[in-house]
Amino acid sequence: MKNCMSFQEIINAETPVLVDFYATWCGPCKVQAPILEDLSKRVGDQARILKIDVDKNPAVADKYGIQGVPTLMIFKNGKVVWRQSGVMQSNQLQKVLQQYI
Known part of the structure; x- marks a missing residue:
């Protein structure tokens, strides 16, 4: 089932949102995808993980x-609280996310 909330509504939530800005043609982005799936299982409902295709959403990007993909950002209450470019491992991302949960 698709969620009908807008990007702005999602990032304005109190729950931290990890956003993966990616592109389908990007090799490192393909490496990051299963890492984020693993992270999603680890954090459950404590955080949301959202993927934004920069080619399909140029205004948001x-x-x-x-400027480069993958770029990972954590939003909480509509504010960017953390940002990193490049592939990150699940355990590193979990440690960062824990600071905002």
Whole structure:
């Protein structure tokens, strides 16, 4: 079932949201995908994980100054609280996310 909330509504939530800005043609993004699936199982409902295709959502990518993919960002209450470019392992991401849960 698709969620009908807008990106803005999702990132404005109190629950931290890890956003993966990616592209389908990006090799490192393909490496990051299963890592995020694993992380999603680990954190459950404590955080949301959202993937944004920069080619399909150029306005959102532009708004947040995404210049390279993958770029990972954590939003809480609508604010960017953390940002990192490049592939990160599940345990590293979990440690970062825990700070905002």
